[in-house]
Amino acid sequence: MNIFIPLIIGVLAGYLFRNRVKFSMDKPMSIALLLLIFFMGVEAGRVEIDAFRLLIYSLVFASFTILGSLFVALVGVRR
Template sequence: MNIFIPLIAGVLIGYLLRRKGRKVDADLPMSAALLLLIFFMGVEAGKVRIDALWLLSSSVVFAALTIAGSVGIALIVGGRG
């Protein structure tokens, strides 16, 4: 689905309502849409099958290498004292 069509339609409607001086309270519809978006993103994320042990070990290794690289660069650039 093309997301630009509703986006452009919303901008045009907002522009037309702004010119007429009407105040539209869009907080409730935006909150409802955001909650639905988060819910459906969770549903899609729940469908994904992953190997949790491999993901955990690779994340730990990546974090350790990132920390070691940061400390190494800090020692090279800044020196020890």
């Protein structure tokens, strides 16, 4: 589903009713966020992965990222 359609409708509704409706959206947004996180966890739990291989790939990627950043910083200091 395209996420921009509900977003635009929500922005328009908020703009049109900004001075008419006076209630707090904190509680409904918190509930919706918790449901979203719960269902993302359910979906993530259904995926079968090799966790050890993923850990190794993540550590290698993080190491290369750190080393690349340090290299760029050192090259920038020397100039």
